């Protein structure tokens with residue numbers, strides 16, 4: 001039996017999920033949240049088939065990540081399937097940014113930690129928390145190989161003409177300013193699921209994946225390889241998101257800086273947290289936005305139009321990038337659950353060979369389901385993403401390659 005533990009460490013939380021890699025199923029998942037605050041807690045969930053209750057929440061004091069990791073270790077030890085960690089062959093860490101250094105899952109050692117520290121300027125909010133998670137997990141499980149799986153790694157295959165911005169070369173050479181792309185683990189997983197579902201080799205299938213969650217991104221994938229993606233140097237670029245603006249004329253920043261007197265930090269806050277759907281209509285949760293639209297709210301109706309229009313523009317652009325398009329895949333919260341957004345994003349695209357069947361679109365069965373009409377040349381597929389499982393698979397492959 002082989003088990004992999006997946007960890008996702010944020011500034012005040014550690015999420016975890018334990019997988020049995022033989023059955024490809026989860027054994028337990030959970031999180032420690034509000035680390036360092038007055039009311040921290042541990043939440044655990046178990047698959048429906050086990051004798052344990054499906055979920056439980058325990059209020060405990062968790063002053064720092066070290067104690068949070070210790071709590072997770074103890075919680076796992078109480079799970080009979082964990083068998084005291086005897087079957088644990090690796091720990092996979094979700095890591096936000098691998099810069100140009102990491103293009104695949106990487107076995108963590110002191111040198112990797114040092115290199116990752118140098119990448120902090122590329123993701124100043126997330127990277128330090130990722131590093132703390134790695135350090136505490138290494139001390140809690142010193143004998144288990146640990147692997148970093150980077151959100152950016154899948155997009156390291158982008159050609160230079162897709163990842164470079166048309167700014168002075170020096171900005172790239174000295175400051176690393178280029179498109180890196182994010183959500184790579186999800187895009188990679190979804191592309192594989194689509195090919196498997198179509199019973200075709202991954203290398204033969206061209207797919208555009210729309211990951212539409214609170215953060216949203218599109219990726220053009222040729223034969224399993226990312227060739228362009230909508231997020232850029234940071235996750236701010238591209239599609240309209242819950243609270244992020246997506247594509248913007250860069251002169252807006254200059255103009256607003258001059259006219260409003262806002263500082264760079266204030267503009268950062270507005271563009272990342274007060275824009276997107278929220279900025280346009282006051283709500284960032286797509287369910288709420290759609291409900292407002294149904295109730296006659298004009299700002300919400302416009303917000304949805306802008307949201308789907310941007311998706312459609314990327315669909316057309318990436319269709320041109322790929323030349324031959326086999327499948328369009330929708331995933332994450334909005335992509336998996338909103339038939340309205342899927343229908344509106346793909347409306348009037350018959351000339352591109354894309355047409356959604358209304359009945360199929362409203363009766364989607366997870367984890368994967370085709371929703372195109374019988375005339376549609378391109379398959380339109382709804383896929384339940386599973387970033388944690390993809391991290392577990394990449395971790396196992398990395399550990400096995402390293403001969404552990």
Ligand code: ADP
Pocket residue numbers: 212213214215242284285286287288332333334337338
């Ligand atoms: P995150 O990026 O935080 O992982 P998720 O993938 O969970 O986000 O997606 C969250 C988004 O999915 C929210 O905007 C939420 O409103 C939307 N969503 C979830 N269920 C539905 C639904 N049934 N209809 C429309 N939107 C939905």
